[in-house]
Amino acid sequence: MKLCIFCSANNNIDPDFFVMAEELGKWAAVNGHEIVFGGHDAGLMHSVSKAAKENGGRVIGVVPHKIEEMGKLSPYLDVHIPTENLTDRKELMMAESDGFIVLPGGIGTLDELFTVAAATTLSYNKKPIILYNMKGFWSSLIACLDDLQEKNMVRGEWRQYIKVANTLDEVVLEVRG
Known part of the structure; x- marks a missing residue:
């Protein structure tokens, strides 16, 4: 499978997240x-x-021009797909991937998660979405989604299209489906 990873590009975060990533x-x-x-x-x-x-894997980077202009392009790319902006990047990442794993991140990661999730609610996307809740990082978001569900603000059951995994073993089980 081509697994799309949405996650932080910040270095000043919990060191355990780097090990888990x-x-x-x-x-x-x-x-x-x-x-x-x-x-x-x-x-x-x-x-x-x-x-x-x-570890011998193939790595595909879908990269907005701004990242390249800042000199922040990953040296670990087998395939480099340049994009004009973040919207184009999300669209190409959805098209290129068979499933999505969401690691800790900020506004950009949330934007990516909710773009894919919204597409899923409208059946534009039927690929698995896994929220990797490393060390409880996403617990407040999970509570928020549960609250939205309780208030009938979510189409369907959000846990039907966003799976929560607390460990790598749980991620593996969700990927295998």
Whole structure:
């Protein structure tokens, strides 16, 4: 599978997240999965792509021109797909991927998650979405989604299209379906 990884490009975050991202990248590569990601050379993006590449995996970067202009292009790309902007990047990442794994991240990661989830609610996308709740990082978001569900603000049951995984083993089970 081509697994799209949405995650932080920040370096000043919990060090355990880097270790867990590396474990995911290694697992993906060893099991023949390709990584599709935003092509940045920092943060969890760097960790997962480096681990995948160092373990024989194929890494596809879908990279907005701004990242290249800032000199932040990952050195671990087998395939480099340039885009004009973030909207184009999300569209290409959805098209290039067979499933999505969401690691800790900020506004950009939330934007990517909710773009894919919204597309799923309207049947534009039927690919698995896995929210990797590393060390409870996404617990407040999960509570928010549960609250929205309770208030009938979510079409269907959100847990039908966004699966929550708290460990790499749970991610693996969701990927295998």
